[in-house]
Amino acid sequence: GNSVTQMEGPVTLSEEAFLTINCTYTATGYPSLFWYVQYPGEGLQLLLKATKADDKGSNKGFEATYRKETTSFHLEKGSVQVSDSAVYFCALSSNFGNEKLTFGTGTRLTIIP
Amino acid sequence: DVKVTQSSRYLVKRTGEKVFLECVQDMDHENMFWYRQDPGLGLRLIYFSYDVKMKEKGDIPEGYSVSREKKERFSLILESASTNQTSMYLCASSSRLVYTGELFFGEGSRLTVL
Numbered sequence: 126g127n128s129v130t131q132m133e134g135p136v137t138l139s140e141e142a143f144l145t146i147n148c149t150y151t152a153t154g155y156p157s158l159f160w161y162v163q164y165p166g167e168g169l170q171l172l173l174k175a176t177k178a179d180d181k182g183s184n185k186g187f188e189a190t191y192r193k194e195t196t197s198f199h200l201e202k203g204s205v206q207v208s209d210s211a212v213y214f215c216a217l218s219s220n221f222g223n224e225k226l227t228f229g230t231g232t233r234l235t236i237i238p
Numbered sequence: 239d240v241k242v243t244q245s246s247r248y249l250v251k252r253t254g255e256k257v258f259l260e261c262v263q264d265m266d267h268e269n270m271f272w273y274r275q276d277p278g279l280g281l282r283l284i285y286f287s288y289d290v291k292m293k294e295k296g297d298i299p300e301g302y303s304v305s306r307e308k309k310e311r312f313s314l315i316l317e318s319a320s321t322n323q324t325s326m327y328l329c330a331s332s333s334r335l336v337y338t339g340e341l342f343f344g345e346g347s348r349l350t351v352l
Binding site: 129131157159161166167168169170171174176214218225226227228229230231 | 242271273278279280281282283286296328330339340341343344345346
């Protein structure tokens with residue numbers, strides 16, 4: 126079956142530090158890959174996505190590249206801000222059209238000024 | 239602004255009570271989902287629905303049922319609440335006709351079963 130493995134948190138960084146949150150996956154076929162973010166007290170929202178190998182998703186300074194050879198979709202940001210403090214979820218969808226997502230366990234990120 | 243609204247942010251119930259969690263979306267989406275969020279386990283799919291009156295089991299349906307009588311509303315039912323159902327419940331919706339892979343989530347309902 127499908128599965129997503131994320132690096133365990135919590136992760137604490139200083140403002141302006143470089144961020145990497147690792148994500149690897151197991152899936153049949155050619156899944157689409159996603160990063161969702163959950164800010165405190167809110168529901169999840171889509172941060173970025175990639176639908177085929179070598180695609181790079183980007184949004185709000187975050188990037189992730191779909192690497193089929195390493196089955197990975199690591200999230201990166203060059204300079205984090207306090208407002209980036211949130212829980213980040215990696216997810217995949219292997220069925221085109223029904224958007225049934227399989228999520229990772231989530232990584233809590235805290236940025237200190 | 240697109241919106242998924244969950245009826246209760248916080249609920250406290252007793253073991254054995256019947257619990258209803260309501261979710262309404264205003265985007266005319268075909269797909270609706272109920273997930274459960276637990277620390278260290280991430281989000282796990284309980285049930286989903288592709289259309290009115292249609293439902294399919296997710297990964298952890300035991301102890302839950304759902305109802306979708308209208309397109310905009312998807313209800314999660316705990317027939318007899320137990321302490322191991324204490325959790326955060328998230329409702330989501332998405333378009334079936336226009337595939338983007340994006341789910342729109344509500345803010346969640348935190349249920350405590352005593």
